[in-house]
Amino acid sequence: MDALFEQLRSAVDRLSGLTQALGDTAAPLGHDPLPLVSTDRIDHAFASVAGAARLELLELRPEAPRRPGSPTVPRPGVRHRLIVDSRAADAVWAAAGRDTEIRTAELLPVRAVVADREALALAVALTNDTGWLLTDRHSEAAARTASRFLDVWWRRAHPYAPAATATESATEAAVIAGLAQGLTDESVARRVGVTPRTVRRHVAAVSARFGATSRLQLGVLIGRSARGAVTAAPDALGHG
Numbered sequence: 001m002d003a004l005f006e007q008l009r010s011a012v013d014r015l016s017g018l019t020q021a022l023g024d025t026a027a028p029l030g031h032d033p034l035p036l037v038s039t040d041r042i043d044h045a046f047a048s049v050a051g052a053a054r055l056e057l058l059e060l061r062p063e064a065p066r067r068p069g070s071p072t073v074p075r076p077g078v079r080h081r082l083i084v085d086s087r088a089a090d091a092v093w094a095a096a097g098r099d100t101e102i103r104t105a106e107l108l109p110v111r112a113v114v115a116d117r118e119a120l121a122l123a124v125a126l127t128n129d130t131g132w133l134l135t136d137r138h139s140e141a142a143a144r145t146a147s148r149f150l151d152v153w154w155r156r157a158h159p160y161a162p163a164a165t166a167t168e169s170a171t172e173a174a175v176i177a178g179l180a181q182g183l184t185d186e187s188v189a190r191r192v193g194v195t196p197r198t199v200r201r202h203v204a205a206v207s208a209r210f211g212a213t214s215r216l217q218l219g220v221l222i223g224r225s226a227r228g229a230v231t232a233a234p235d236a237l238g239h240g
Contacts, residue, residue: 037133042123045135046113052137053078053115058149060084062107062125064091073100074115083107083149083157093160103157117146159207175202179219 050057050073057074059082073096074080084092086104093102109125120142125131136142171192178188178199185203189196203218212218 036126036130039125039129039131042111042131042133045121045133046111046123049113049115049119049121049135050074052119055079055116056146057081057116058114058146060107060110060112060149060153061088061092062109062111064088065095081149081154083153084160086158089160102160103154104160105153105157112145114142114146114149117143120145171198172202172206175199176206179203182219 050059053074055078057078057080059080061082061084063085080096080100082092082096082100082102083105084102085107089102089104093100096102111123111125113121118138120134120136120139122134123131171194174192175188178191183191185196185199189199192199203215207213207218
């Protein structure tokens with residue numbers, strides 16, 4: 001059993017800053033055993049934390065949901081930021097809410113979720129059916145983990161843009177054309193026949209694909225792309 005606890009501690013330590021963020025909550029890892037539970041119970045615990053979120057949900061997910069209904073989708077109006085292993089990004093995006101902000105990274109089998117910087121759940125998979133689970137509904141560790149998530153992990157992760165369907169591609173092309181003409185989101189929305197929110201979603205997807213970090217930079221890239229195919233950011237910006 002001691003060897004298994006050392007594996008858990010090693011996995012947590014390798015995820016930069018997580019041990020420090022957990023603080024006193026991580027103490028039981030070397031003392032009282034954490035419960036070894038089924039993946040169904042882990043899914044239930046994570047869904048419970050996600051359901052409690054009122055404003056913000058931050059999540060690390062190293063793998064795709066095992067079955068329909070298992071992703072942690074918060075209630076409408078909650079900002080959901082999710083870092084997922086790049087190999088599972090497509091499957092996670094298909095299961096997650098369309099308003100979920102997704103970035104990718106190479107992740108260890110450590111799954112975490114923080115709701116409103118107050119409630120925390122952490123799980124480490126041992127097998128396909130079992131794992132260790134730690135939950136804390138009111139802990140300073142949740143705030144520290146959220147801070148680490150936003151200040152370090154989110155910045156290091158790569159923006160994810162799903163492959164567009166034919167309809168999505170046509171709408172995106174129309175949005176890009178409007179932006180190239182200097183139109184506002186509202187003007188583009190009226191021209192294309194979509195909502196301003198849809199326009200902003202396409203702008204975010206194009207920005208991620210081009211590597212643009214501002215609307216000004218995106219406008220420059222769109223202007224350049226108008227002379228050729230819309231592919232990737234120019235080498236001059238260092239995104240080759």
